[in-house]
Amino acid sequence: MSMRMKCQLGGMLLAVLSLSACEKPPADYRAPVSLPEYTQGDADRGAIIYGDACAQCHQLTPGLNKKGPQLMNIYGAAAAQLADYDYSEALSNSGWVWDAKTLDPYIADAEKALPGSKMLSDPMPDASERADVIAYLSTLRAAAPVVTEDE
Numbered sequence: 001m002s003m004r005m006k007c008q009l010g011g012m013l014l015a016v017l018s019l020s021a022c023e024k025p026p027a028d029y030r031a032p033v034s035l036p037e038y039t040q041g042d043a044d045r046g047a048i049i050y051g052d053a054c055a056q057c058h059q060l061t062p063g064l065n066k067k068g069p070q071l072m073n074i075y076g077a078a079a080a081q082l083a084d085y086d087y088s089e090a091l092s093n094s095g096w097v098w099d100a101k102t103l104d105p106y107i108a109d110a111e112k113a114l115p116g117s118k119m120l121s122d123p124m125p126d127a128s129e130r131a132d133v134i135a136y137l138s139t140l141r142a143a144a145p146v147v148t149e150d151e
Contacts, residue, residue, distance in 0.1 A: 027063025028084040029144035035076035038100055038138035041128070046136025049129050053121065060140060068119060074098050075138040090116030103134050 037043070057068040064070055069085040079096035080087035094114060096102045105112075107130045110119035124130050 028082040029062045030073035030077045030081055032143055033073050033076050033138070033141045035099060035138065038075065038131075038135045040100065041131030041133070041135035043132070043135040043139050045129075046132035046134070049133050050136050053124065054133070057119075057121070062142075062144075071137060072140050072142050074140060075103075075134075088116055088118040090114050091118070098137075100131075100134050103137065104130050107133055 054068075054071075057066050059066055059070045060072050062070055062072055063084065065082070065085045069082050069087070075098060077098050079094050079098060079102070080092040091114060104127075106114060106117075106119070107121075107124050108127075109123040110117045110121060112123075124133070
């Protein structure tokens with residue numbers, strides 16, 4: 001193999017390696033929650049219900065989206081806000097802010113509340129359970145990490 005051919009192959013290999021490097025874009029974070037906690041439900045019960053009904057699709061850690069987006073700082077946030085999750089067009093165009101008025105019907109029956117939604121959960125007809133889940137979601141609060149130029 002000629003030196004020129006080796007250089008071309010080496011250059012192509014370097015290009016492929018740089019494109020497939022294990023660098024991952026930083027996780028997207030929602031701004032800290034500014035609404036007061038929702039007190040019309042029991043957050044402790046809501047955490048249990050969340051674990052049973054929601055956790056298989058939703059993480060609480062930024063950057064660890066599953067079938068659904070992570071939910072840290074969701075209460076009071078604009079819908080379809082995270083750049084690192086592919087939302088449905090319906091949710092992206094909804095103009096919703098996640099508070100009790102929007103979360104309650106969405107958790108009750110996402111497809112009925114927002115036709116075209118990607119959320120495929122079973123409806124949650126019990127208003128008390130929904131209030132508990134909303135109370136729990138309102139407690140999920142974390143500051144976005146400070147990112148320096150070196151990171």
